[in-house]
Amino acid sequence: MTEALEKAYFPEDDIDTYEDYVFSVARKKVLRYLYANHDPQSIEDVLLATKVSINLLAKIYIEISSLKLDFIRFNNDGLQLTDSGKRWVFNNRRSIFLVRKVRRGVKKNIPRGLDMFSKLPEKYTLR
């Protein structure tokens, strides 16, 4: 069943496209979670709530920090969107939350691929 889903919904043999799909969904989930929480959130909480991998979370953090350094903050207390970060999310809510870059089928299948402790689909990890 899973194999059939992957065949139908994941782009064939293209890990970059796969990564783009996964990243766009994960970014949406993480921003939504951080926007909704005012206090700093521990990495563990963010991972458990959004079910993204730690690699993706780091990639999202790098991407947002590169837009403007004070949009997102990470320290001993945890991860937090700053006020200016929240303003940026609000002002760009259409492009962040509403644009559907993924096909419906892919979106449906993403949560399994995004689970914090899950592995990449086997077709990408042939060893």
Place this chain on the structure above:
Amino acid sequence: MDNKTRLDRMFTILTRVGWISSERYRNGTLTIMDDCTTIGELDVIEYLLTNLSYCTSSDVVARASEAARFITNHGLSPETTLLVGLAEGDKTCGSTGIVRAIEVSLPSSWNGSVHTSFVSAFRKREGKPNLVLIDDFVGTGDKMSKKINSLRQNPKTKDYNIYVISFAGMVEGVEKIRSLVSDSYIGLSLGKLFTSNMSDPELSDVLAKMKNLEDKLFNDPESEYRLGYKASEAAFYLEAANIPNNTFPILWWEKYNDGSVRESLFPRR
């Protein structure tokens, strides 16, 4: 070390090392995170990953054009020179990709003078006096010096003016071959990651922690792969190439000491 500390440290490492945040390294990252049981071990991994020379195809293009300049600056021409990779027979070899990149950076007049292995080049030698040996990585220098010595010992090949080009190399390995050849071009020179940059007592502490991590991979305390082949301490990876065995096995070793499978950060064949 509690889970929060481990995740926070790993997250910090991932944000500092841009390339590892890619999804393709997800499984390898989880493996390394699981392997580390103390803060000290995570510190060592952080030092390794932040100082690892991670090279992409852009680096290959840049080094290949520098290598092409090295060739022309030495007055080497297709009429007098053979460019040769270190492949043996029909086996795949890391040198082949670099040979091709250099070939593309040279004028088209070189077509016919570029070969992936010495055997095929020797058939078309046509009395050319210069030989350029090309490899992707010089580790201990043993493989390259063995090749050069065997050429020197053969009466048919002993008179070649030999040059060496390598995409990257360890300083010690390069020193070993430098005296054997007319000149060499090494795109990226690498020292021993810990030994070259630290001194005691910090050095022994870091080496002990890395050996602790490696104990999870090897049963043999005297394995020749500890800290990389013959303790090379290399920290280097070229995308889409085979990671050299001179690099730390924590990056590519695919089994634990109990025989179970380990999903490494980089594949090695």
